[in-house]
Amino acid sequence: xxxxxIIESEKIRNKVDxxxxxxxxxxxxxxxxxxxxxxxxxxxxxxxxxxxxxxxKLEDIENKDKLEELSMKIYNALPHPTxxxxxxxxxxxxxxxxHHSGLVTKQRTLIEKSFREGLIKAISSTPxxxxxxxxxAYKVIIKDYKRYSQRGMIDIPILEYHQxxxxxxxxxxxxxxxxxxxxxxxxxxxxxxxKYVFGESEEIISKLxxxxxxxxxxxxxxxxDMINTKEEIKDFFKSTLYAHQYQDIExxxxxxxxxxxxLKDYKFVSQDDDYYMGTELGKKISKLYLNPxxxxxxxxxxxxxxxxxxxxxxxKYDVYSVIxxxxxxxxxxxxxxxxxxxxxxxxxxxxxxxxxxxxxFDPFESDIDAFLNSLKTSDVFESWISEAPEDYISxxxxxxxxxxxxxxxxxxxxxxxxxxxxxxxxxxxxKNFLKKLRVRFQFGIKSELLPLVALKGIGRTRARKLxxxxxxxxxxxxxxDEKMLxxxxxxxxxxxxxxxxxxxxxxxxxxxxxxxxxxxxxQYEEDVSEDEIDVLITNYNEFEEEKKExxxxxxxxx
DNA sequence: GGACGGTGAAACTTCAGGTTGCCTC
DNA sequence: GAAGTTTCACCGTCC
Numbered sequence: 001x002x003x004x005x006i007i008e009s010e011k012i013r014n015k016v017d018x019x020x021x022x023x024x025x026x027x028x029x030x031x032x033x034x035x036x037x038x039x040x041x042x043x044x045x046x047x048x049x050x051x052x053x054x055x056x057k058l059e060d061i062e063n064k065d066k067l068e069e070l071s072m073k074i075y076n077a078l079p080h081p082t083x084x085x086x087x088x089x090x091x092x093x094x095x096x097x098x099h100h101s102g103l104v105t106k107q108r109t110l111i112e113k114s115f116r117e118g119l120i121k122a123i124s125s126t127p128x129x130x131x132x133x134x135x136x137a138y139k140v141i142i143k144d145y146k147r148y149s150q151r152g153m154i155d156i157p158i159l160e161y162h163q164x165x166x167x168x169x170x171x172x173x174x175x176x177x178x179x180x181x182x183x184x185x186x187x188x189x190x191x192x193x194x195k196y197v198f199g200e201s202e203e204i205i206s207k208l209x210x211x212x213x214x215x216x217x218x219x220x221x222x223x224x225d226m227i228n229t230k231e232e233i234k235d236f237f238k239s240t241l242y243a244h245q246y247q248d249i250e251x252x253x254x255x256x257x258x259x260x261x262x263l264k265d266y267k268f269v270s271q272d273d274d275y276y277m278g279t280e281l282g283k284k285i286s287k288l289y290l291n292p293x294x295x296x297x298x299x300x301x302x303x304x305x306x307x308x309x310x311x312x313x314x315x316k317y318d319v320y321s322v323i324x325x326x327x328x329x330x331x332x333x334x335x336x337x338x339x340x341x342x343x344x345x346x347x348x349x350x351x352x353x354x355x356x357x358x359x360x361f362d363p364f365e366s367d368i369d370a371f372l373n374s375l376k377t378s379d380v381f382e383s384w385i386s387e388a389p390e391d392y393i394s395x396x397x398x399x400x401x402x403x404x405x406x407x408x409x410x411x412x413x414x415x416x417x418x419x420x421x422x423x424x425x426x427x428x429x430x431k432n433f434l435k436k437l438r439v440r441f442q443f444g445i446k447s448e449l450l451p452l453v454a455l456k457g458i459g460r461t462r463a464r465k466l467x468x469x470x471x472x473x474x475x476x477x478x479x480x481d482e483k484m485l486x487x488x489x490x491x492x493x494x495x496x497x498x499x500x501x502x503x504x505x506x507x508x509x510x511x512x513x514x515x516x517x518x519x520x521x522x523q524y525e526e527d528v529s530e531d532e533i534d535v536l537i538t539n540y541n542e543f544e545e546e547k548k549e550x551x552x553x554x555x556x557x558x
Numbered sequence: 559g560g561a562c563g564g565t566g567a568a569a570c571t572t573c574a575g576g577t578t579g580c581c582t583c
Numbered sequence: 584g585a586a587g588t589t590t591c592a593c594c595g596t597c598c
Contacts, residue, residue, distance in 0.1 A: 040574075144585090420580085
């Protein structure tokens with residue numbers, strides 16, 4: 001069987017002279033089939049795509065017009081296209097794409113759809129495409145079987161090879177699929193073939209061995225009353241994959257009860273003789289799917305926030321310190337990396353405002369690299385909510401729009417979690433602050449645009465345009481002349497804005513915008529007293545003046 | 559002789575991804 | 584470990 005592999009490799013070598021680009025060209029131009037190329041980094045996935053695109057002659061391109069149209073759609077997926085968008089556009093024109101986490105969802109979806117339709121002939125990607133996504137191709141080329149890790153370069157797991165190789169062949173439409181695994185050193189060919197092509201996959205390892213995961217599951221199982229007594233707990237873990245794999249039930253039990261003790265310290269679990277149960281707080285944390293350590297970190301630091309935020313003068317540094325606070329959670333990892341040439345900047349930041357941060361740098365305890373990364377990540381976030389365009393963030397920080405979007409999503413979730421915890425702890429003023437900050441993250445805007453983004457069809461770009469033209473509040477829009485508005489946002493949007501502002505017209509709540517007080521009341525009726533709800537609504541009403549002014553049933557945008 | 563530009567070797571830097579919370583007619 | 588980027592020494596040319 002081993003010979004098959006070698007023979008195949010000989011054939012390929014003769015045909016394509018050992019160059020993967022020739023192999024791709026042969027497949028898409030001669031065989032008229034599609035190819036997926038897997039790389040081990042974002043950069044090399046782009047480089048490979050370029051190499052393929054450059055090798056394709058103009059006269060060989062099919063559906064030029066459609067590709068041109070697609071390339072512009074992909075390029076304009078962002079209001080401020082980045083250099084990455086430009087590079088992608090050039091590849092797409094030749095029917096080639098690169099695909100990795102740096103692209104925004106819209107771009108990825110367009111590429112995947114066009115590949116399925118046969119418009120795009122080759123995709124060069126990181127392992128993103130191997131997991132989950134159903135995107136088969138006639139040929140799969142695995143360019144790298146090694147990947148960088150903190151322990152140096154390591155061979156990818158066999159399981160992952162199978163994931164990638166499994167994309168070859170289109171069930172239902174083609175009889176065969178081919179996978180080519182590139183091995184640079186001739187003398188390794190046999191070993192690599194034996195390992196990956198003919199070898200057995202690794203065993204699936206239980207994730208319960210990872211403490212944060214175990215903590216989350218224990219809290220959730222106890223909170224949901226699935227296991228409550230010592231016996232039930234022991235029985236449950238005895239039957240897990242973890243126990244099956246490690247056999248050492250005693251040490252497993254020891255770990256489980258040690259973690260339960262921590263959860264008791266956190267006051268997420270309470271104990272009555274032999275019976276364990278989730279506290280209100282514990283149930284909430286579990287429902288939020290928040291790591292108990294992070295939840296505790298939130299709770300421990302809550303008084304610091306309250307001291308700082310229960311007054312009207314919130315400075316830029318206060319907002320920065322909150323952002324940095326979130327950047328020091330487990331959930332936010334991996335952080336954006338402070339590169340060697342950026343370190344001095346963040347060391348200076350640390351020196352200048354280190355004392356103002358909620359989480360202080362401890363030279364004996366903290367890891368300086370991680371701390372500098374947290375400062376860089378905070379900087380990126382701060383730029384985002386100061387309306388820095390994606391191309392600026394990409395150039396300045398080397399953070400791509402896709403990575404930014406993903407991290408903003410994590411931030412949104414964490415803000416929501418702390419908001420809920422603040423509510424439980426009756427810190428309503430602080431909760432309001434978080435709510436407002438969340439909307440700023442969702443849209444990437446400064447506070448002054450908050451009223452405007454409550455309108456349908458208005459995001460960060462249009463809101464800023466409106467603001468610059470003097471339409472700063474909803475009342476300004478209500479009073480505005482439609483034609484004048486159209487000059488700023490175009491005719492269609494202007495009509496929509498006027499419609500939204502007409503009397504009796506309810507403004508439709510955008511997804512993810514905070515809830516109205518009536519909803520909050522409904523949601524928490526069981527959890528809090530009438531008085532507490534009254535306080536919340538009073539707080540809310542402070543922000544309602546403008547709403548009364550325009551006599552509308554607006555959403556709560558604060 | 560000094561400024562400038564081109565060249566190539568050496569040194570340095572970087573390196574995948576994407577779970578989970580709410581809502582809504 | 585490999586690929587891309589930056590730095591630096593060296594050399595030739597021109598004014």
